[in-house]
Amino acid sequence: MESRERALAGRLTGVRAEIARACERAGRAPDTVTLVAVSKTHPPEVILEAIEAGLRDFGENRPEEAAPKIDAVASLTAAPLRWHMIGHVQSRKARLVTQGYALLHSLDSVRLARRLDTYLSVQGRALDVLLQVNMSGEATKEGWDAYQWDERSALRAALWRDVEAVLALPGLRVRGLMTMAPLVEHPEAARPIFTALRTLRDALRESFPRAGWDELSMGMTDDYPVAIEEGATLVRIGRAIFGARQVR
Ligand SMILES: *Cc1c(COP(=O)(O)O)cnc(C)c1O
Numbered sequence: 001m002e003s004r005e006r007a008l009a010g011r012l013t014g015v016r017a018e019i020a021r022a023c024e025r026a027g028r029a030p031d032t033v034t035l036v037a038v039s040k041t042h043p044p045e046v047i048l049e050a051i052e053a054g055l056r057d058f059g060e061n062r063p064e065e066a067a068p069k070i071d072a073v074a075s076l077t078a079a080p081l082r083w084h085m086i087g088h089v090q091s092r093k094a095r096l097v098t099q100g101y102a103l104l105h106s107l108d109s110v111r112l113a114r115r116l117d118t119y120l121s122v123q124g125r126a127l128d129v130l131l132q133v134n135m136s137g138e139a140t141k142e143g144w145d146a147y148q149w150d151e152r153s154a155l156r157a158a159l160w161r162d163v164e165a166v167l168a169l170p171g172l173r174v175r176g177l178m179t180m181a182p183l184v185e186h187p188e189a190a191r192p193i194f195t196a197l198r199t200l201r202d203a204l205r206e207s208f209p210r211a212g213w214d215e216l217s218m219g220m221t222d223d224y225p226v227a228i229e230e231g232a233t234l235v236r237i238g239r240a241i242f243g244a245r246q247v248r
Helices: 002-026 044-052 063-076 091-097 110-123 153-167 187-207 224-229
Strands: 034-038 057-060 082-085 103-107 127-134 172-178 215-217 234-237
Touching: 002 034, 002 044, 002 224, 044 063, 057 063, 063 082, 063 091, 091 110, 103 110, 103 172, 103 234, 110 127, 110 153, 110 172, 127 153, 153 172, 153 187, 172 187, 187 215, 187 224, 215 234, 224 234
Parallel strands: 034 057, 034 234, 057 082, 082 103, 103 127, 127 172, 172 215
Antiparallel strands: none
């Protein structure tokens, strides 16, 4: 038990150092990058160790798995935590993520946006969200298709229309964009995806200047230093902190 805690703390120290080095290379202050510890599959006891090691932001990717864990962790600690939903949310599960989350990274359709907004308006609250976009064209990736958006005018028009529809919903506060890079052999190969996300963000900011576009959620265990060099403000890191995941 004790050595497991030491292992987690040691890995976290390594990740923080890596983040600091990437920020240094990019001429950014380290506090411009939020480390979201992806705790999916890990039980509350392990999350508690991560809290003791200083982490406060946690990411989960399945609303139904996360709900009881968030409650269990709350009963074990008084530390103020920020939970991030980073996985696909089915429209019929929308209600599960309207409460308890600091940020929904994975808003991926107007349909889900409208469903969320309906619940949120009843609750009289608003939710911070990121629009998840698929920059790689891989069919397996969630999110709005934005592959080569600047060369595909019909796709760009559809994407812009959807963004406008989301921005019109009073219950959602758009804060930026999220993407997942494809699995690649070398992290450098993911760089064009991160650059493309930043470029798309800049274009959306120009078209919709009144929305918030500051946040870029990109970078995971295998590629977060590159993502930070390309402007990530949120990195979602699981294995580098918690070690390998068990198959669920
Ligand atoms: C699991 C997951 C991560 C973290 O992946 P690691 O490779 O363990 O760092 C990040 N983002 C999303 C959306 C995930 O599902």
